[in-house]
Amino acid sequence: MVDDASKKDEAKLWGGRFSEKLNPTMETFNASLSFDKRLWDVDIRGSYAYVKALEKCNLVSSDESKSLLLGLSQIAGEWASNKFVIKNDEDIHSANERRLKEIIGNEIGGKLHVGRSRNDQVATDERLWLREQATVLKSLLLSFVKISCQRAKAEVDILMPGYTHLQRAQPIRWSHWMLSYAWYFHNDANKLEDVISRMNVCPLGSGALAGNPFHIDRDLLAKELGFSGCMPNSLFAVSDRDFIAEFLFWASLLSTHLSKWAEDLILYSSKEFGFVTIADGYSTGSSLMPQKKNADSLELIRGKTGRLIGNCVGFLVVLKGLPSAFNKDLQEDKEPLFDTYYSLVEILQIACGILETLKVNKESCLSALSPEMLATDVAYYLVRKNLPFREAHKIAGEVVALAEKEKCPVSELTVTQLKELSELFSEDISSIWNYEHSVEQYQAFGGTAKVNIELQVQQLEQWISDSQILTTQV
Ligand code: ARG
Numbered sequence: 001m002v003d004d005a006s007k008k009d010e011a012k013l014w015g016g017r018f019s020e021k022l023n024p025t026m027e028t029f030n031a032s033l034s035f036d037k038r039l040w041d042v043d044i045r046g047s048y049a050y051v052k053a054l055e056k057c058n059l060v061s062s063d064e065s066k067s068l069l070l071g072l073s074q075i076a077g078e079w080a081s082n083k084f085v086i087k088n089d090e091d092i093h094s095a096n097e098r099r100l101k102e103i104i105g106n107e108i109g110g111k112l113h114v115g116r117s118r119n120d121q122v123a124t125d126e127r128l129w130l131r132e133q134a135t136v137l138k139s140l141l142l143s144f145v146k147i148s149c150q151r152a153k154a155e156v157d158i159l160m161p162g163y164t165h166l167q168r169a170q171p172i173r174w175s176h177w178m179l180s181y182a183w184y185f186h187n188d189a190n191k192l193e194d195v196i197s198r199m200n201v202c203p204l205g206s207g208a209l210a211g212n213p214f215h216i217d218r219d220l221l222a223k224e225l226g227f228s229g230c231m232p233n234s235l236f237a238v239s240d241r242d243f244i245a246e247f248l249f250w251a252s253l254l255s256t257h258l259s260k261w262a263e264d265l266i267l268y269s270s271k272e273f274g275f276v277t278i279a280d281g282y283s284t285g286s287s288l289m290p291q292k293k294n295a296d297s298l299e300l301i302r303g304k305t306g307r308l309i310g311n312c313v314g315f316l317v318v319l320k321g322l323p324s325a326f327n328k329d330l331q332e333d334k335e336p337l338f339d340t341y342y343s344l345v346e347i348l349q350i351a352c353g354i355l356e357t358l359k360v361n362k363e364s365c366l367s368a369l370s371p372e373m374l375a376t377d378v379a380y381y382l383v384r385k386n387l388p389f390r391e392a393h394k395i396a397g398e399v400v401a402l403a404e405k406e407k408c409p410v411s412e413l414t415v416t417q418l419k420e421l422s423e424l425f426s427e428d429i430s431s432i433w434n435y436e437h438s439v440e441q442y443q444a445f446g447g448t449a450k451v452n453i454e455l456q457v458q459q460l461e462q463w464i465s466d467s468q469i470l471t472t473q474v
Contacts, residue, residue: 203237311336
């Protein structure tokens with residue numbers, strides 16, 4: 001056994017029982033500082049709270065507590081001003097502790113970690129970090145919904161084809177299409193709140209796995225850190241990463257909605273549809289074909305969604321099959337977490353920008369409507385004359401077939417021709433051949449009539465203002 005001090009790695013938090021240095025490749029393989037340094041702020045805040053709890057159970061004196069807090073705030077200052085010097089540190093927890101000892105000395109600095117483990121520490125840091133970032137995501141979602149509402153009000157008179165199976169189905173309001181996505185994002189924002197409220201419990205004070213032997217006041221820790229309570233089992237507390245899995249799934253579902261929205265707009269902005277024009281600021285050209293204007297922004301939203309879903313699935317595979325308590329596999333939670341979060345912020349910023357600046361082409365939307373899209377209205381016309389719907393549907397189908405045979409639009413069939421299919425047709429059929437009339441008949445709550453657009457906008461705007469009040473209260 002080699003026991004040469006020069007070969008030891010004294011600087012490691014766990015160096016005591018080792019007689020050889022870490023293999024250099026293993027050193028890099030093991031380290032997480034390059035990506036977990038973004039937890040510096042929450043890591044220090046967790047330590048502030050821990051110092052207070054240590055003082056309360058007399059593990060540090062009040063002078064020692066002052067010196068620890070002062071040292072920690074100096075470290076925070078160094079990180080904030082980009083002056084923190086990274087050395088051969090394994091992770092953010094080791095880096096902050098190493099620096100603390102440099103500033104206030106080993107004797108007092110070495111007391112901070114009593115009863116604490118990086119296992120309860122990292123779980124706490126990540127919860128604090130995600131809780132804060134969630135407010136950024138929530139406010140971006142609110143902005144998206146706000147823009148949708150503003151446009152929905154201003155552009156309520158624009159009619160367009162609604163599609164099923166990507167075939168022209170029935171006329172709808174453009175605003176109704178826009179608000180359909182606003183509702184997805186409304187629900188996504190509410191689901192995020194649920195994820196955060198489940199996550200907002202404190203693991204700190206659970207030690208490595210068995211708990212804390214010094215009667216540390218865990219309620220004090222939870223309160224100091226703004227958690228709603230303490231996690232009730234130390235093994236569970238140090239290993240539970242459900243909040244990360246839930247967040248990654250939430251993000252995958254949100255980005256799936258954004259991807260569908262992007263896909264609609266990619267189609268609508270093509271020459272074939274021509275319903276919208278994406279602003280130059282969110283488009284790019286071709287290096288070969290001078291006429292091209294591509295909706296790269298929307299394609300990237302659609303494409304990045306694949307990566308976000310991958311992050312979620314990849315992390316579930318990391319969790320699957322782990323034995324109880326902390327395993328180093330859990331360090332693999334951070335890269336997908338950060339990647340998903342920062343990608344989502346960018347995606348949402350770009351999505352808001354696209355929606356805010358795109359031009360809707362009223363005339364192209366209108367001219368994509370064609371009279372056969374009113375076939376359902378013909379059936380409803382007959383229903384209003386007391387014919388059972390199935391019978392009405394059959395006759396309306398025959399009307400479409402007749403128009404095809406006569407090679408004319410359905411709206412140009414004469415009342416005499418129509419009467420051959422049903423005696424119920426009369427001159428008043430002419431009122432049916434009107435797209436505005438068509439959309440306005442959907443008066444029941446949730447339909448595409450103007451009154452319902454106004455109601456949706458009202459509800460969403462109310463939700464936005466209630467949410468803003470809540471966000472500022474946090
Ligand atoms: N860097 C580690 C992580 O990201 C911190 C916890 C380390 N714990 C341990 N027992 N090695 O999860």
